[in-house]
Amino acid sequence: MLSVGGRLTAFAGVLFLATFTFSVCSKPAPPRQQSASPPLLGEITPVVSVKELMEHMIDPIADNIFDAVWWDTTAKGVVEHQPRTDEDWEKIRIGAVTLAEGIDLLKVPRPLAPEGDVNNSLGPNPPELSPTEIKAKIDKDPVLWIAKIQALRNVGLEVLEIVKKKDVDALWQAGGDLDEACEACHLEYWYPGDKTTVLEQRKARARFEKRGRRVDDRKH
Ligand code: HEC
Secondary structure, eight states, X not given: OOOHHHHHHHHHHHHHHHHHHHHHHHSOOOOOSSOSSOXXXXXXXXXXXXXXXXXXXXXXXXXXXXXXXXXXXXXXXXXXXXXXXXXXXXXXXXXXXXXXHHGXXXXXXXXXXXXXXXXXXXXXXXXXXXXXXXXXXXXXXXHHHHHHHHHHHHHHHHHHHHHHHTOHHHHHHHHXXXXXXXXXXXXXXXXXXXXXXXXXXXXXXXXXXXXXXXXXXXXX
């Protein structure tokens, strides 16, 4: 038989155990040591704004792909320009690698435009959004911004495969895909007012291209 004191001690023991067990069970799981993607090896510090990254990196290097296949109507007839040498194909590869890797730099927070540049956003019915408006759109739905980046990256990867096969027809098609990936982002963030016009133009071009490939009038 336990004395009163002994019972109390036993009761306190049970209580202690219960509290201990409860606190162990309710403890939040310790933070996982390994996250799905390993952290960057160091800081990434932006050098230029989005606008300058476009002007001095993305746009000029995209021409390595845009300008790779085209047709020219001369006095002698239609002249076809296409990559022929290893050097020609290497230029396309440089374009594809730089785009696929470089477009991810849009994930690094950076100003949209240089200080004081408000884009063509003033006056009634301005054709472009201001950097502040663009930033607000990105902040509101960052997943969409990332999707537009990914879409362009995918075209870069597509072109890399085409370079391996040296497939000129596929390269021509990829030029169209690239143009659409650039435009899809610009129409969303930079000049959304053009959406209808551009869609109309695209339909017109599709009708036109059905009648045969012609000198490229693509613009980006
Ligand atoms: C994920 C979005 C995104 C993608 C993809 C993208 N751009 Fe842009 N680009 C922008 C934004 C946003 C601006 C406008 C920035 C501003 O002026 O505030 C811009 C601006 C530009 C400009 C204007 C630069 C200037 O000096 O005024 C050019 C040219 C350009 N982009 C070319 C391209 C080309 C070519 C591609 C495809 C190979 C491309 N962009 C893909 C977001 C994108």
